[in-house]
Amino acid sequence: MTELKNIVSATNNQVEKSYSKSISLAHRKKFAQFFTPFQLASLMADWLLGNQNLKTVLEPAFGLGIFSRTLLNKKPELSIKAFEVDETIYFEAKEVFNEISQIKIQLENYMFNDWDNKYDGIICNPPYFKFHDYDNKTILNEIEKRLKIKLNGFTNLYTLFLLKSVSQLNLGGRLAYIVPSEFLNSDYGKLVKSALIKSKILRNIIVINFEENIFDDALTTACILLCSNDNNFHKVKFSIINKLDELEGMQSFISTYPANKIDGLTFPFSELDPEIKWRKYYQEQNGIRYKNLIPFSNVAKVVRGIATGSNEYFTFSKSKALQFGIDKKYLLPCICKAVDVKDNFFTTRKFNDLVNTDRQAFLFNAVGAKDEKVSNYIELGEKTGVDKKYLTACRTPWYSLENRPPAPVWVSVFNRSGLKFIRNEANISNLTTFHCIYPFQSGLFDNINIDVLFAYLMTDVAREIFEDNRREYGNGLQKFEPNDLNKAMMFDLALLDKNTEKKIMVLYKKYRETVINQSPDDTLLEGINQIFKNKYCQCSTATLTSNTQNYSSFPLKTAKNHHRF
Ligand SMILES: C[S@@+](CC[C@H](N)C(=O)[O-])C[C@H]1O[C@@H](n2cnc3c(N)ncnc32)[C@H](O)[C@@H]1O
Known part of the structure; x- marks a missing residue:
């Protein structure tokens, strides 16, 4: 066995920091390279090490190997297999772990490899990719074929990593995953939660509620899932940590497992309902x-606002209408930007103010028009490829608008200061910046x-x-x-x-x-x-x-x- 290098005894994220400085954010985003803070990696490693028989470990999304560094620091004789799909970081990692024979890193996609091997420990911060950012059809097929479960097409890749890893755990093995907490409270998470309940290996969900982002540049909140393939604990504990120094409390769960104190946030599997938002169990x-x-x-019924497929093309201000000679009767009054609505009551006067200050306040709405200027504008859309966009291409004709009557109430969609409801007294339409509420x-x-x-x-x-x-x-x-x-x-x-x-x-x-x-x-x-x-x-x-x-x-x-x- 090679003598372990300094790299393994380092107790920080220096390697990741240097890499992030030298590689563009675009590249890191392309591969979802957001690294685990050392303190959290160390806690997760301790969970795996709680398995006295820990010999073989799998790291499905290696990056620069923060988990392997932490594990080897604490138990040098482990044998670790790792997967990494990005060549750039792979070669960097090879150099970092140069001559450390305990680790084998494979430059391969984890989702299509290694299905038949099992491990005593699996530890991972998987890539976060929405369904349209990875080849979700092929991967979902693979999951369906191997695990015999059918998942929602909107499923995020990180949960697929998790389900695969759950199937690769040896009897007595431990798994630690750090993932966005999104699946706990989203629709696509229902099937994943259901699979986790069925597997009976979930033991602790640590919800990380830090005020600042724990992953630089990534807009996610995280949770750590601790699983154990044993028969000792038939419950799931939810823990919330608000600051890094509260991690110490988690150490006591790990060191006393399975003889843990059962407190108010511990639920038997039979009480967990995969169909509801799990926030209910911890907040x-x-x-x-x-x-x-x-x-x-x-x-009331809430539906999203009008999606045009190309706001640049479909939205009009007064001057744009003059420029293209589009008559008012082919323009639908519409609120296009959230900033144009300042308070809870949107009146006709406020709408007229928007028009007079030349804000985008109309949508092109000219199906069936026999008007030369309208035809010219439609031609312009075809010349510039607006008709071939994702949404427009599905419509007949491509420039028709979704049929959505003005809603009496709007609600803002994405905000920091809580929901904001607006009474649409002007009775005009709205884009997706607001949802429509129809009582x-x-x-x-x-x-x-x-x-x-x-x-x-x-x-x-x-x-x-x-x-x-x-x-x-x-x-x-x-x-x-x-x-x-x-x-x-x-x-x-x-x-x-x-x-x-x-x-x-x-x-x-x-x-x-x-x-x-x-x-x-x-x-x-x-x-x-x-x-x-x-x-x-x-x-x-x-x-x-x-x-x-x-x-x-x-x-x-x-x-x-x-x-x-
Ligand atoms: C969120 S980072 C985590 C890196 C490291 N384990 C950590 O916690 O700091 C995920 C890593 O998985 C790699 N990755 C993305 N998709 C993958 C796939 N399908 N198979 C294996 N690795 C993948 C990315 O290149 C990236 O390095």
């Missing part, structure tokens, strides 16, 4: 502090008064409850897909008595006026917030226990069994 849900909640989808105006449930609904949507308490269903990106960014909102909960406004409704409307109208007059009086909004909070507050304060309350256990009310307060 107190805002909704549980309130009573009489119903799904938002009972009162139901007739049907099984009581008709909702849109103004009462909107008054509610503007409150902090509504936002708080919606946030239970958010998706998170790093750096405090939140995102809501239309279905996240459809499935989120809200107060059952049909239970409000007429008097309370009246009080809310008085405050609402005053607030609206102050906004329109550009001196918003937030105390009025706070007044509305308080009314709602008082009406729907649970009397006893619920706390997050080992069996956190499931929303589905709230009795869903139909129009018939409503009780008024």
Whole structure:
């Protein structure tokens, strides 16, 4: 055995730092090369080393081998096999590990190799690639063929790495993966969570909730999954760490495993529901502090705004319309940019201001037009290839717009400061920068008064409850897909008595006026917030226990069994 070099005894990310300095960010992004901070790698290595029989280790996404360096530092006699698909980093890594015979690095795609080998330890920070950024069809076929599970076409590559590795664990073996926490709370994650529950090897999910991004340049939040292929612990523990120094607490889980203390965030497999967002298991849900909640989808439908396929071509300002001679009747009034909406009420006057300041405020909407200027503009689109774009190519004719009537309410899609709802009083269309909200105006449930609904949507308490269903990106960014909102909960406004409704409307109208007059009086909004909070507050304060309350256990009310307060 070769004498271990300094490189293995280094306890930092110097190798990765030098590499990142010398290689373009574009190249690193192409291969998803975001490196694991040493402290986290060390914790993960300790989990593997807790298996006293650890001899063979697999590193499926090697990079510069932070995991192997950490493992060999602690147990030099290990035998490690690694995969790396990028030649550039591979040759760099070969040089770093020069003559360290315990490691064999293969320049191959992990997803298509090594299916039949098993290991005592598997440790990985897999590449994060959305379904359109890798050959998802071929890889999903491979997974289907080998593991006999059918996955959602939107599945991110990192979860496929995970499922393959789970199948390669020896009896008694340990696995540690650091992955974005996205799958815990996303649709494509349901099948992955289900597979993890079935495998019965998941032991601890450590959600990393640092304020700053842990991976430079990557907009993700992360979690560490610790798995063990043993029969000792039939539960899953959720841990949250907010700062690096809280990692020490995790060390105690590792060193005492499997004789761990069962605390409030530990769940038997039978209690974990793969169909719901798992945030519920590790974060107190805002909704549980309130009573009489119903799904938002009972009162409204949320759909995304209009996607044109080429905003540059389809959006028009007044001067662009003049330049191309496009008549007003072929232009659809539309909000194109989030910055053009400053507050909660978008009036016709504000729309006219946008037009007069030459903002993009229209969409080309000229199907069936017999107009020379329109024909010229369509020809221009064909000459410049707009008709061949991903979305336009699927439409007939290619320049037709999605049929989406103006929505009474919009909601911003991607933000730092929480959801923002806008009352579309100008009755114009919107691009995907907002989702459309269409309150139901007739049907099984009581008709909702849109103004009462909107008054509610503007409150902090509504936002708080919606946030239970958010998706998170790093750096405090939140995102809501239309279905996240459809499935989120809200107060059952049909239970409000007429008097309370009246009080809310008085405050609402005053607030609206102050906004329109550009001196918003937030105390009025706070007044509305308080009314709602008082009406729907649970009397006893619920706390997050080992069996956190499931929303589905709230009795869903139909129009018939409503009780008024
Ligand atoms: C997120 S980085 C992690 C690197 C290192 N293990 C760490 O934690 O710092 C993922 C690495 O996997 C490599 N990679 C990407 N796709 C791969 C594949 N299909 N098979 C093997 N390696 C792959 C990338 O080039 C990159 O070096």
